[in-house]
Amino acid sequence: MSFELEMATRLAAGAPGISxxxxxxxxxxxxxxxDFPDPTVTKIGDTYWASATSAExxxxxxxxxxxxxxxxxxxxxxxxEKLPDxxxxxxxxxxxxxxxxxxxxxxxxxxxxxxxxxxxxxxxHPAGPYTDHGILVGQxxxxxxxxxxxxxxxxxxxxxxxxxxxxxxxxxxxxxxLNDERTALIGEATELFGNDAxxxxxxxxxxxxxxxxxxxxMFYAGNSCCGKGCNYATGVARSRNLLGPxxxxxxxxxxxxxxxxxxxGHGTVAxxxxxxxxxxxxxxxxxxxxxxxxxxxxxxxxxxHEWPEFVHRSPQAPALTDMGRFNVAxxxxxxxxxxxxxxxxxQQPTTAVRHGQLHLAAHDSRLGALVARRTHAAxxxxxxxxxxxxxxxxxxxGLAAVGDPYNALALMAGNGQLQIWHLKSGKQQCLVNIFxxxxxxxxxxxxxxxxQRYRFAYSTDGATWQPLPTENFxxxxxxxxxxxxxxxxxxxxxxxxxxxxxxxxxxxxxxR
Numbered sequence: 001m002s003f004e005l006e007m008a009t010r011l012a013a014g015a016p017g018i019s020x021x022x023x024x025x026x027x028x029x030x031x032x033x034x035d036f037p038d039p040t041v042t043k044i045g046d047t048y049w050a051s052a053t054s055a056e057x058x059x060x061x062x063x064x065x066x067x068x069x070x071x072x073x074x075x076x077x078x079x080x081e082k083l084p085d086x087x088x089x090x091x092x093x094x095x096x097x098x099x100x101x102x103x104x105x106x107x108x109x110x111x112x113x114x115x116x117x118x119x120x121x122x123x124x125h126p127a128g129p130y131t132d133h134g135i136l137v138g139q140x141x142x143x144x145x146x147x148x149x150x151x152x153x154x155x156x157x158x159x160x161x162x163x164x165x166x167x168x169x170x171x172x173x174x175x176x177x178l179n180d181e182r183t184a185l186i187g188e189a190t191e192l193f194g195n196d197a198x199x200x201x202x203x204x205x206x207x208x209x210x211x212x213x214x215x216x217x218m219f220y221a222g223n224s225c226c227g228k229g230c231n232y233a234t235g236v237a238r239s240r241n242l243l244g245p246x247x248x249x250x251x252x253x254x255x256x257x258x259x260x261x262x263x264x265g266h267g268t269v270a271x272x273x274x275x276x277x278x279x280x281x282x283x284x285x286x287x288x289x290x291x292x293x294x295x296x297x298x299x300x301x302x303x304x305h306e307w308p309e310f311v312h313r314s315p316q317a318p319a320l321t322d323m324g325r326f327n328v329a330x331x332x333x334x335x336x337x338x339x340x341x342x343x344x345x346x347q348q349p350t351t352a353v354r355h356g357q358l359h360l361a362a363h364d365s366r367l368g369a370l371v372a373r374r375t376h377a378a379x380x381x382x383x384x385x386x387x388x389x390x391x392x393x394x395x396x397x398g399l400a401a402v403g404d405p406y407n408a409l410a411l412m413a414g415n416g417q418l419q420i421w422h423l424k425s426g427k428q429q430c431l432v433n434i435f436x437x438x439x440x441x442x443x444x445x446x447x448x449x450x451x452q453r454y455r456f457a458y459s460t461d462g463a464t465w466q467p468l469p470t471e472n473f474x475x476x477x478x479x480x481x482x483x484x485x486x487x488x489x490x491x492x493x494x495x496x497x498x499x500x501x502x503x504x505x506x507x508x509x510x511x512r
Contacts, residue, residue, distance in 0.1 A: 026316075027275065028298055031071075032294060034294060034375065038053040038266045038293075039052040051096060058081075063078065076339065079091075079132075086119075091109050105123075116142035116144050119146075120146075143162060149209040155177055156178045157177050159209060160207070161203075168202075175192055208278075213302075216240070217237070226483045234256075257282075258312070260318070261284065266281055276300050276308070289481045290452070290481055298316065323511060332503070341371045342371070347363075347370075362500060372488035373489055375508070377510040386413060391413070395493065397412065399491065403480035404485070408490075409423070412492065420468055437460075443458065443462050446489065451481075456468045
């Protein structure tokens with residue numbers, strides 16, 4: 001055997017005394033698992049900061065930090081409690097921009113009683129607190145997906161999409177200069193390009209820009225973003241000047257679906273150690289709309305023609321398999337709820353955490369007051385133990401799978417009874433009602449298969465389970481997820497003002 005062949009054989013076998021070349025670390029991962037659409041990322045100092053769409057769930061616009069783009073920590077929210085006075089819903093597509101020691105958040109929201117608008121808030125520190133400066137642009141068809149980018153002269157511009165697809169019109173991408181305070185647009189708007197390629201369908205949106213080797217590159221999304229019939233994908237265009245002319249890549253879309261991930265799009269570019277990445281969202285094929293659009297990191301390189309290229313033109317992040325690491329076991333330690341808990345915007349409940357219990361003030365709305373957690377899998381079990389003996393009269397406490405406040409399946413306990421509530425399009429129906437003996441505590445359990453089939457059970461001792469009798473073995477929950485959001489699991493308190501439900505714990509156990 002020749003020396004060269006022997007060395008090659010020993011190296012391949014990992015022979016003693018031979019150190020194999022270090023492998024290239026893969027950064028293709030799910031880094032924001034769960035429902036985190038339209039993610040944004042920027043580097044401030046030695047720390048990466050990220051956020052994402054929160055839609056109709058508070059607190060609005062989560063804030064994450066990371067040193068390596070892979071491991072992220074939730075550290076707060078842009079609007080942790082009070083919403084901007086002008087905005088009512090549709091908190092979408094935040095984009096972070098850092099300049100001269102100040103952090104700006106350009107975001108989309110719907111004006112109360114009006115159209116979608118792009119607005120801006122700012123803070124002296126990226127963690128906040130943020131001051132809202134109000135609307136920058138709100139066209140008649142709506143304006144969304146704002147992104148701040150300096151031009152070749154250093155003047156800062158806002159890039160955004162006119163939401164023409166909402167009224168069966170085209171969707172041009174616009175640019176207009178920002179004032180020195182970054183709180184208003186000045187001058188005239190310039191149209192950069194629109195949806196004119198077949199794969200883009202009725203829209204282009206989600207612009208994210210980066211400058212590289214003298215070119216401006218705009219990563220953008222096309223076609224239908226959300227839900228079971230989505231066909232979203234990612235394209236790129238480039239220009240020597242920010243205001244154009246822009247050239248779309250003839251190989252678009254440069255990032256499209258595969259068997260693991262569906263509808264990848266709406267991302268922001270980040271660089272780490274000379275490597276380039278797009279933080280974007282996609283649906284996991286196994287869980288799809290029931291979990292929602294998850295935050296993926298996909299690496300790309302620059303080819304000899306100075307265009308970005310993704311491997312196989314699709315996300316290479318492996319499917320999530322170790323679902324146990326996303327299990328939840330909240331024993332309500334400390335003196336407040338963790339940052340992961342959510343609530344419907346405009347309906348922030350009154351809560352108190354003390355002595356290992358959550359006290360949730362009831363509300364007399366159709367579903368009641370609720371706090372919820374994102375799901376990470378489409379098959380899981382969730383449970384909670386309630387202080388059943390001390391529930392006030394006509395107050396119900398329960399566990400629910402919630403798409404939004406108008407669509408839910410809930411197991412509720414109160415007045416010595418257990419009930420399954422079916423809430424669909426705002427109409428509530430009691431499917432099951434049984435009487436149970438008095439007991440100090442009651443544990444409620446929800447089982448879900450594939451995001452579609454639901455079954456409820458209860459236990460008076462935490463060990464022996466009694467399933468709730470239903471017409472079929474499981475209930476159909478395919479109607480739960482809205483077009484743009486995943487399903488949450490919630491703790492619910494329904495009753496008159498002044499009454500409170502007490503929960504001892506909250507558990508989720510995931511399965512693949």
